[in-house]
Amino acid sequence: xxxxxxxxxxxxxxxxxxxxxxxxxxxxxxxxxxxxxxxxxxxxxxxxxxxxxxxxxxxxxxxxxxxxxxxxxxxxxxxxxxxxxxxxxxxxxxxxxxxxxxxxxxxxxxxxxxxxxxxxxxxxxxxxxxxxxxxxxxxxxxxxxxxxxxxxxxxxxxxxxxxxxxxxxxxxxxxxxxxxxxxxxxxxxxxxxxxxxxxxxxxxxx
Numbered sequence: 001x002x003x004x005x006x007x008x009x010x011x012x013x014x015x016x017x018x019x020x021x022x023x024x025x026x027x028x029x030x031x032x033x034x035x036x037x038x039x040x041x042x043x044x045x046x047x048x049x050x051x052x053x054x055x056x057x058x059x060x061x062x063x064x065x066x067x068x069x070x071x072x073x074x075x076x077x078x079x080x081x082x083x084x085x086x087x088x089x090x091x092x093x094x095x096x097x098x099x100x101x102x103x104x105x106x107x108x109x110x111x112x113x114x115x116x117x118x119x120x121x122x123x124x125x126x127x128x129x130x131x132x133x134x135x136x137x138x139x140x141x142x143x144x145x146x147x148x149x150x151x152x153x154x155x156x157x158x159x160x161x162x163x164x165x166x167x168x169x170x171x172x173x174x175x176x177x178x179x180x181x182x183x184x185x186x187x188x189x190x191x192x193x194x195x196x197x198x199x200x201x202x203x204x205x206x
Contacts, residue, residue, distance in 0.1 A: 087180060091172055096140065100133040102170060105159065108143060109167050113156045142166060 069075045085099065092099060107122045108114060116134060120127040134157060137143045142163035148154040159167075178188050 084177065087176060088173055091170075091176065095166055095169055097137070097142075097166070098133065100130075101137050101142075102173075104130060104133050104137060105142065105163055105167050105170075108157060108159045108163070113158050115154060115156055119157065137163070 066072075088099060092102060097105070103123055104119055107119045110122070111118075114122070116130055117127050119134070120130045123130065134143065138145060140162075141160055143157055143159055145155050145157050148156055178185055181188060183191070
């Protein structure tokens, strides 16, 4: 019974702290930090909270020593994301955009005329997180917002010619990633497919 009470309290505490950090990190993302880092930071903080709570519960089965960082998948994903961000930054700087702005442009390249909410859904972010980079892109003339003729309450976002041209220049990002990875395009594609499968499994709460 003691263990059940501790586990129950621990689960509640973990949920509360995870929600708090979710909100805090989401605010940081609004400052144009990389969206990918948001999920990694959240998961690392969540794991740290779980580990800290377990250390104080007295439940010996969950108090095993943590594995070295290089054996933890979350740290490998975090390190890979940071490495890719560092590699992309000079090229994105040369194009005059940030990584979040690049993602917004890419989402519109897939399906032009999305609403801010639909862009947020595609990027697995909140609408309030997508709005700042979208506004900066509009100010730079790379996209434009138009009110729907069918429903004036709805605003759709479209790429401009300048936005499409800039996306054409962004091909260097993928090319550089393949070159630096020492992998073939097919190998990178297979890795991406496996990671997408992993992401789908992690996000499956059913």
